[in-house]
Amino acid sequence: MVTVARTENLTSLLDEAAAAFIDLVRDVQSDGTASARVVLTGGGAGIGLLEKIRERAEEIDWSRIHVFFGDERNVPLDHEDSNERQAREALLDHVDIPADHIHGYGLGSVDMAEAATAYEQTVRDVAPDGFDLHLLGMGHEGHINSLFPHTPAVRETERLVLSVDDSPKPPPGRVTLTLPAVARARRVWLLVSGADKAEAAAQIVARANPEVWPAAGAEGSEETVLYVTDDAATRL
Template sequence: MTNDRRVLVHPDNTALFGSVAARFITKTVDLLDDLGTANIVLTGGRAGTGVMSAINESSARDSVDWSRVHFWWGDERFVPAGHEDRNDVGARAALLDHIPVPAENIHPFPASDEVADLDEAVAVYTAELAKFAMDGNEVPRFDITFLGVGPDGHIASLFPDRPEVAVKDVPVVAVRDAPKPPPLRLSLTRPVLNGSDRIWLVLSGADKAAALGLGMAGASFHEVPVAGIKGRKRTVFFVDQDAAAEVPESLISPSY
């Protein structure tokens, strides 16, 4: 299985989010033609929500047969359902509430008022992943996984120098005392993320430049988690000019 790791630079957020949205729609149509269904892993934050809004605003949005697309999340904040901190709340407002995707195709992590505790939430989401897995796998075939990157290099809720970033034997991990609020979180583990066919990382802002530079330079994934992320087929960093400030010119692709 070949793997390309590319950095694509855009002049500003509008161009960045619009470009990712256009590529997502085109690729999803292709996936549905080839595979019949598509499994997409979403992220939160400024970039994740920006891309989903751009997908919703695209004139090509309705070219996708959303009834055959399943949505998952790479991580979630363990707070009550409907809380503004939850990634699924932002995703619904930006995109999911505006497209004809069946409710059963949306797979959010459990909320804190839906289960007894964080450990039960891990068990519930692990079971949900297994229910849609094939060929004896623990998780579904993830076709496109969106990830944001924090200024510290964290991805999903896998933070630097924390034990969760090294977990390999389970698909979902509980995060307690996270270094950024809220302290309780749920996250897919690094092997599950890296099992995705395509990982699309979307970064904007000068505060992401150092993390991106270290990640591309081969830093330890324990210290800079994004350095340990690589999709099975392709890994693309979609960035704006500010975030690309510390990426060597030789690593920047002129086209996709």
Template sequence: MTTEPLIEVHDDAAALATAVAGELLARLADSQSAGRVPAVVLTGGSIADAVHAEVARLGTSGEVDWTRVALWWGDERFVAAGSDDRNAGQARAAFIDALGVPTEHVHEVASSDDVDSAEEAAERYAAALAEHAPEGFEVVMLGVGPDGHVASLFPGFDQLDEQGRAVVAVHDSPKPPPDRVTLTFPALAQTRSTWFLVSGEAKADAVARALSPTSTTPAETPASVPRGRVETTWFLDRPAASRL
């Protein structure tokens, strides 16, 4: 079952981050109460950093058992493990280590220190998904670029058409670094809830296109594609929502 997207508009990025963090903690607690070990797909970028900081601030209440949460990423930059470009490194510094998520539940994409190519990193990540998240995710969080991309699925790229693989390599990314690993649309669809986190007027056109799918195509605006099985919510600040 999929439903029409819900839209939440918050005054600014700070209010948006607090709202998303609070909703995430509540969702994790509910999932654990239902006997599940929730798997969450994280995103990167400035709004994600703000959300992670709020998760760190609010997440010590005891509402969530952090030893029973599994973390994944929608995409990752294929760079050295210690690079500031790594989404995983940013999230670790922001909240993962502080809240005590067990290492075995933090599923990072292999770095260029670990394997020789983004293709090999994609294959390893796909194998980890098949082993540890065969039923999919509780929540997939996605940022949106000004061009309408999500994860590392960029407008006009061949990866948008992938239907057989859950994870693929990306080269010549229009934003640096050029080599990346990303979940595909079929993998992103294996989730109860899909949350878009979007802040800033620079994203307003992309948001408007994605929420008006009759006026765009997946090739033009990849953000128009992902949907949760139960819920799809766009968390926006007022600037990002200004073209709706």
């Protein structure tokens, strides 16, 4: 079941999601030893959320967080299109998170298939029980991470990480977490804003066929929340 958290606009959506993020991480860390394992997402809403979290960064123990990325473009870290670079600029470079707690893909000059295999092993080693939270943005056609409609990657049922060489959205080369990887998260939060995403948002709630609407296949083991603005909620 999907819980709908409807807000007036993107600013209120990001405020609400940032507060929930802080609460979740603090809850995971409350026993004094546990580390939170979270998957970040790119895009306007994803990076905007990181900027909001940065405003309250002192409320979190960053030494006990492991950060992963839902997908990455096949570009080096210093490229403007790198999801990791954008996340670092928005948040990670401004907090005291250990360097080895930021789990990037290391793309740009390595074989993507090999990078996918290595990243899957990292996920299994560092998050053997899954993620505490997987954040997801969404495209107007319902894509999440680099899982696009009617593609082999969205149909994957076993692998946690795949390389993609035919992304319909440039650049074509990417590495992505799959729906089985998303399903290992206790909580999945989708951040959706914009009138052009109203149909896809409705398909999430309807639990449509993920091959047609990939976001509809995103589900956490304990919680799935659709953070959605009024303009994207007109068909709910």
